[in-house]
Amino acid sequence: MRDGRREGDAIHDVIVVGSGAGALTGALTAAADGLDTVVLERTALLGGTSAYSGAACWLPGTQVQQRADLGDSTEAARAYLRALVGDAGAKRREAFLRHAPELVARLEGDPAVEFEWRAFPDYVAAPGRMDAGRSVVPLDLPTDRLGDLLHLVRPAVDRDRSGQGHPDAPLTAGRALIGRLLLAATRTGNATVRTEHRVTGLLTEDGRVTGVEARTPHGTVTLRARFGVLLAAGGFEGDDALRAEHGVPGGAAWTMAPRATNTGDLLRAAVRIGAATELMDEAWWCPGTQRPDGTAAFTLGLRGGLVVDGSGRRFANESLPYDRMGRALAAADAPAHLVFDSREGGALPAITVPPADAAEHLAAGTWVRADSLPELARHIGVPADALADTVARFNGFAATGTDADHHRGEDPYDRFFADTRDAPGPNPCLVPLDRPPYYAARLVLADLGTKGGLRTDAHARVLGTDGGPVPGLYAAGNTSASFTGRVYPGPGVPIGTAMVFASLAVRHMALPASGISGGAAGGARSTVTAPPGRTERGA
Template sequence: MAKRETQQPWDDEYDVVVAGSGAGAMTGALTAAAGGLRTVVLEKTALLGGTSAYSGAAVWLPGTQVQRRAGIGDSAESARAYLVALLGEAEADRREAFLATAPEVAEFLERDPAVEFEWRAFPDYFPAPGRLDGGRSFVPLDLPAERLGDLAALVRPPVDRDRAGLGHAEGPLSAGRALIGRLLLALTNTGNGTVRTGTALTRLVVEDGRVTGVEAATAGGAVRLRAARGVLLAAGGFEGNAAMRAEHGVPGTAEWSMAPAGANTGDPIRAAAAIGAATGLMDEAWWCPGVALPDGRAAFTLGFHGGLMVDGSGRRFANESLPYDRMGREMTAAPGRVPAHLIFDSRFRGRLPAISLPGRPADEHLDAGTWVRAESLPELAELIGVPAEALAGTVERFNGFAATGVDEDFHRGEDPYDLFFAGRSGDRPNPCLVPVDTPPYYAARVVLSDLGTKGGLRTDPDGRVLDGAGRPIPGLYAAGNTSASFSGRRYPGPGVPIGSAMVFAYRAAQDMAR
């Protein structure tokens, strides 16, 4: 820990300084502000929400009033069984804090009229005791833009419009934009919350062994902001920082990540490490397949309802309908799987048989070469550089599985998650197995994308950042992807990143208020 600094004047003083503006950061800020603490949110970019704003806004908080209203039979006990089955007893203290606090967070948020949730079916990601086949996550209701008024312009638009430099489309804010918008509205209504965009944390101020504030860069120059109760670092991971990815051996590239441009470069993690904070899971991320885009970036891709995926050998290597993080891990499990290619045929009329965000027209892909099209499988194999005999044999074998309804290699279509995205089966015995037999044939290049790194600062159950000896650093807290995830190397279900960020930011703000 750094020694006492020479005292310098503060440019402004707050009780709580929050770095970041995603779901976790905004929940922490709202908790502090609702408790009467003068709170400021610092956002590096010009827009609020980060990757949370791009998301579907699934929130994995088990055993809450939201699930009870829906009558789905969820409970903290079943969620505990599920997490223990997946994670073992690692991080048991944070797991128990998460489970105990999840219902409290949902109740606290819905107490504010600006925040409304509903359960929506989306299966948990692993077949394990305690799993809910219909899922336990919930989402915010759409938010009419007029309720936000001028504040709506501060919320990051959906990924396709944001990457194109466009604002929000007409109509309500939905999904991640609704979540950030609702939290922003609730924060504003407390009268104790302030948001400062274009303000990038650069350094933590330490006095007598305690973090007492931050230094930040703005367009007008550096500022020093006091944090009498504490600093919460919840500004995402470092997926947008190519050098940090290389340093820690994170697969994929910054260009393929779903992080907003210019965001999530690990500044708060580096600032905390500079004063002695410990880190963990620094080689990890929340993975997903990404359809390569003409501009060199990637599109988060899930919900495959047709086609088959092959590696550089021209052979399948996994169940294409796996949950996206599990499929991403399969892509990294052996050489030659990145890039992969999704093979599909003309029955989809030139459309990708999957959900891809952002999506681009087939013509743009074909012109750029990120997709190729051919009248025969040997010709397609040549275009993507795989052995023609292997690709033809793979497709023939797959079509045989489609006829019988049984994927003897990877069991596609046997899990509730697989079936969740499947189209109508027609006369097929397995709706997840759609034959590839109608030319022309297509191949879409698929790379390894991510929804953010999940390694970062080590924390305790109250979100307090720990030093190398496992001791809390006074005045310093972290949540979300700025911290090392309690779920380790697993992604248990939809909304675990957002739900856990919200819980630990809430607990951090409560600890500051004591």
């Protein structure tokens, strides 16, 4: 056990900033190779946006898909990405495709890490698409396997934002992924985790990044790295000033990331030493149901209802994958509302994260209820005749099974969330609105994090404004700009690419060591530390 005040300045082989899936994958692979590795987390909890996620990891062509006999392959994924993104970022694409199977095999070689395939369709109809999906997810993790590490894993978004801990049940989804990676990393004997270390600056010597400066509750410390610094601590979605500067629509209040912490500190620090950026106006978009407290709930998987803009008309296929629906929402005539009837007893016919409480929303006015469509139209400020015509036309489509306007229900993704067992018509995605009272929920443009960031190469090296790599500096996840550009290919692309490029970063930064690690020379060590006043445990 180490005291954060006494430990202060230190030197390690590898410094990893952040503690999401990408950061912990980088830390695990470095520590497993015998490198003395430290993870620096700004908050008291580990996992960031990854802990909030469903933990889908878009890692194609691996042994997990082979076990499920899917017929997935690296070649199919290559065809799919090429169809969607073209050859922009081709070197990074190829590095990702080559390394994904190797990384999954390595991770599953540790008994703490177990994956399975779970159906969730790729998002776009293109050559190489897997209609059933190719993402892998972690198995649930019994809490007793984590022991005293459990208190470090960030809870699910609804519990975290309300100040609750984990329920008395196994860790699932993103919490399971973070828990498994943390467990594996600490068991190597070469990993240290320091919470409440906010990295605000990068140290350089002769043009090379050699460490970081971090603020802690007990003052500023400096930590130095023999081999390299990996920045993998999310984007700048929580900073309205940076969003405005780069033209990112939406707002910090509506992001699904831990908005109080993902404020672009690392981006600013890297830019100060000459790092280049790209794709800075982009994010991983999604519709959000506005919540009574002004935040938003990630909304997906509609089972019914329709979405209208300020004119009272539909403007998109409501069953689109969330990034594409978010883009449609950004271009729509605001405000937008999800209109639904009482078919589900007044509950929203969709998945929301955090879950929606109808009574709370109605009391706050973020949802409205009316006995008739004209009355509902008055409540939400749209022309009554337009809303009535929209619903009548949609109900006609529901009867025939064909959405002549937006083709809802024609894609495997559309039907993935539909209630196919009790569908009232020939197309389960087209459920008529004919059971008053009617409801409308206010929609906003939310995001899962920004998508632009530091420009990197196929080794995850950060590139400078001169086009060359910044020695000693690497980036992965939303701290870097995604090679998928303005496309969201499938569930788990942000997490999968973060994990792969974090691993590639560690592989590259360790090359100068030629197999000799300063960490290994000093013996195995694995410590989780927090500032005094918080629980400190040795792993």
